[in-house]
Amino acid sequence: MPEFYHLYNQIEIMELIKEFFEKLSDIQALVAWAGYIGLFIIVFAETGLLIGFFLPGDSLLFTAGLFAAQGLFNIFELNVLLIIAAVTGDAVGYYIGKKGGHALYSRQDSRFFKRKYLIMTKEFYEKYGNFTIVAARWMPFARTFAPVVAGIAEMPYTKFFTYNVVGGTTWVLSMTLAGYFLGQTFPWVTKNLELVIVIILFLSVLPGVIKYLQVRYGKKQ
DSSP states (O other): OHHHHHHHHHHHHHHHHHHHHHHTTOHHHHHHHHHHHHHHHHHHHHHHSGGGTTSOHHHHHHHHHHHHHTTSSOHHHHHHHHHHHHHHHHHHHHHHHHHHGGGGGGOOOBTTBOHHHHHHHHHHHHHHGGGHHHHGGGSTTHHHHHHHHHHHTTOOHHHHHHHHHHHHHHHHHHHHHHHHHHHHHOTHHHHTHHHHHHHHHHHHHHHHHHHHHHHHHHHHO
16 A cells, blocks of 8 residues: 555656646746746746746746735745745755765766756856856846856855845846736737746846857957
8 A cells, every 4th residue: 555655646746747847938927827836836936946947937936926916925935935936946056066066077968958058157266256046046047057166166155045035036037027017017028928028037047148249359359
């Protein structure tokens, strides 16, 4: 009997994972399906686990705030929960980097790990220093690898913790409250959410595009 329950739990977990990936392309469905606990796990995974770089952080938070304006979530409880997820996620990423992050520079690419994003984040860290922990929050891919790079660079944890809390708090609040207040003030945002998400994604990747153009233009000089 215990073996049966163990097998049943494994099947149930696999079904949840399958359903998660099916909804990943539809942010509204994903947020509604995930609920508080699911959103916590997603934000934690994106900021604390190397496999979370593909998760839709900015658009996810914005949509959660928008749904809070519609009464699906309590905006205060939502923000407290997601700030904790963001801060603890970065703390785990820092620990991963400090304990064995150097080996990641030579690790081969896989479906859930892209070495180029780690290298790009490292270059950003070398240029902007500790502030990277804050700025990377609004940059897809970089927010996953920034705490790892800080751990590899042996940034003092007390200093990292300060930047982590500031970055995690401002990132979550800026995105959820934007969705919350825009949803309350402009009802058309809900009807045109896909367009708004495209704009958010564009603004999120813009710093990376600018960095790429700067490097490419600099090489021609």
